[in-house]
Amino acid sequence: MKALAAEASKLASSPAVWIAAAAGVLVPGVIAAITASSALGAITRGTEANAAIDTGYQELAFGVAGAIILGVVGVSGEYVTESAESGGGRQITTSLTVVPSRLRFLLAKMSAIAVSGALLAITATVTTMGVVRVVLGEHAPAWGADDVPRLAGVVCYWAYTALLASAITVLTRHGVVPLAVLIANTSVVSVTYLLTKITPLANYLPDMAGVRMFIRQLADSTAEISPLTGCLVMTIWVTVLLVIAVISFTRRDA
Amino acid sequence: MITIDNLVKRRGSAKILSGVSFRARPGRVTGLLGPNGAGKSSTLRILLGLDRATSGTALIGSVPFVKLRDPLATVGAMLDGSGAHRARTGRAHLRWVARSAGLPRARVDEVLEIVGLTNAASKRVGGYSLGMGRRLGLATALLGDPEILVLDEPVNGLDPDGIRWIRTLLRERAASGRTVLLSSHLMGELAATVDDVVVVNEGKVVADGTLDEVTGPYGTLEDAFFALTTGGAP
Numbered sequence: 001m002k003a004l005a006a007e008a009s010k011l012a013s014s015p016a017v018w019i020a021a022a023a024g025v026l027v028p029g030v031i032a033a034i035t036a037s038s039a040l041g042a043i044t045r046g047t048e049a050n051a052a053i054d055t056g057y058q059e060l061a062f063g064v065a066g067a068i069i070l071g072v073v074g075v076s077g078e079y080v081t082e083s084a085e086s087g088g089g090r091q092i093t094t095s096l097t098v099v100p101s102r103l104r105f106l107l108a109k110m111s112a113i114a115v116s117g118a119l120l121a122i123t124a125t126v127t128t129m130g131v132v133r134v135v136l137g138e139h140a141p142a143w144g145a146d147d148v149p150r151l152a153g154v155v156c157y158w159a160y161t162a163l164l165a166s167a168i169t170v171l172t173r174h175g176v177v178p179l180a181v182l183i184a185n186t187s188v189v190s191v192t193y194l195l196t197k198i199t200p201l202a203n204y205l206p207d208m209a210g211v212r213m214f215i216r217q218l219a220d221s222t223a224e225i226s227p228l229t230g231c232l233v234m235t236i237w238v239t240v241l242l243v244i245a246v247i248s249f250t251r252r253d254a
Numbered sequence: 255m256i257t258i259d260n261l262v263k264r265r266g267s268a269k270i271l272s273g274v275s276f277r278a279r280p281g282r283v284t285g286l287l288g289p290n291g292a293g294k295s296s297t298l299r300i301l302l303g304l305d306r307a308t309s310g311t312a313l314i315g316s317v318p319f320v321k322l323r324d325p326l327a328t329v330g331a332m333l334d335g336s337g338a339h340r341a342r343t344g345r346a347h348l349r350w351v352a353r354s355a356g357l358p359r360a361r362v363d364e365v366l367e368i369v370g371l372t373n374a375a376s377k378r379v380g381g382y383s384l385g386m387g388r389r390l391g392l393a394t395a396l397l398g399d400p401e402i403l404v405l406d407e408p409v410n411g412l413d414p415d416g417i418r419w420i421r422t423l424l425r426e427r428a429a430s431g432r433t434v435l436l437s438s439h440l441m442g443e444l445a446a447t448v449d450d451v452v453v454v455n456e457g458k459v460v461a462d463g464t465l466d467e468v469t470g471p472y473g474t475l476e477d478a479f480f481a482l483t484t485g486g487a488p
Contacts, residue, residue: 002353002354002355002356003354005353005354006350006351006353006354007350009346009349009350009353010342010350013342013343013346013347013349013350014339014341014342015341016341077339077341078339080339080340082334082335082336082340082387085384086335086336086340086382086383086384086387087334087335087336087384087387087388087391087410087411088334088335089333089334089335089336089337089338089387089391090334090335090337091337091338091339093302093304093331093333093334093337094337094338094347094351094394096302096303096304097302097303097304097319097325097329097331097333098325098326098351098354098355099325099354100302100303100319100320100321100322100325101320102320253299253304253305253306254299254304254305
């Protein structure tokens with residue numbers, strides 16, 4: 001528990017983590033405001049009957065970028081090297097001399113990142129859905145029983161994505177590459193999505209499967225995956241990558 | 255007591271350490287001396303469980319470092335630089351370290367006072383000078399008031415005042431029966447600080463004894479060092 005408290009303290013005192021949190025809340029919130037007002041325009045003009053079923057959820061699928069940043073910087077911060085003039089030290093040496101068990105250290109770090117990712121998801125969800133409801137008013141999609149598992153799915157997706165990003169960064173020991181690749185994949189060009197056009201198997205990649213937990217109308221879907229199956233597939237991905245990260249981390253010199 | 259026994263470390267085809275053995279005893283300051291690349295840092299990193307030895311053992315008391323129950327209260331360590339992330343403040347760095355051992359926040363302010371960083375505690379580590387970073391590293395090592403200090407090049411980057419200060423601090427720790435193991439490539443600063451000397455060169459121990467024993471025939475520690483590490487007379 002002490003190791004977990006130390007990791008939580010590290011996250012809370014890191015400016016990069018607060019940037020991640022701001023991105024995680026603002027990105028989906030702002031996009032939701034834009035898409036909801038254009039939807040409102042379409043509804044009042046009569047070209048659309050009502051808002052799409054994925055209103056708000058679609059934006060939260062983008063906002064997961066905040067969880068990616070969180071997961072990456074939570075690990076890469078350990079490996080940032082001070083300038084040569086400052087002695088060229090790295091935080092990881094301090095971390096492992098105060099919590100010598102590699103396994104305990106990594107489990108504490110991953111737990112802190114998963115919990116933070118979930119808290120960030122809850123904050124982003126409340127904000128995004130709030131924006132949707134404020135903008136669309138009576139035209140906002142009505143809450144139904146299906147929204148409970150969908151909202152839980154958002155939280156799960158964000159926490160899992162933060163863990164995937166962390167596990168990859170444990171392997172690279174550097175934040176730039178995982179950050180660039182993972183962020184580009186969720187925002188600019190979704191490579192995983194394009195792959196689904198080539199092979200239906202790509203639907204089982206972690207992000208493509210994971211979004212099924214809360215997205216109901218995936219554009220040009222090439223496979224039917226239920227929310228529960230999507231959750232299961234992403235759980236397997238996260239577990240496998242975490243196991244690889246633990247094996248690598250406990251074997252390599254720090 | 256620190257017991258290093260026949261440490262061998264290979265990295266690829268390079269042999270970093272080829273059978274390093276020595277002890278660092280309580281109540282004494284032990285200096286691990288050698289030129290850059292001699293294997294001093296590798297020895298300390300293996301002792302602290304950061305790197306894995308190809309063979310041999312490094313023990314704190316009777317257990318390896320990674321098996322210690324309360325590491326921060328047993329061994330205080332300082333390696334390169336400050337060991338802190340540059341975006342964090344000095345105080346925030348010490349706070350997470352304190353949390354890892356369940357130490358009270360007040361202890362953070364105490365060590366900041368001891369190393370003279372109280373006024374810079376709210377500044378980000380990225381803005382610290384080399385000397386300030388070293389002081390922060392030392393504050394981290396002192397947090398748990400440990401029995402043993404392991405310091406890699408502690409006087410690097412310190413001004414003459416800082417060097418005198420750290421010398422006094424280390425002498426006091428040893429006088430109270432604690433163990434201090436430090437590495438250095440600076441002979442002049444070390445002669446007045448250490449009781450025992452271990453000289454390493456090219457991954458091997460070339461001399462091991464009290465300061466007098468090692469200095470012995472050479473007159474000064476510096477002359478002894480050059481004679482032992484370059485293989486010829488100074």
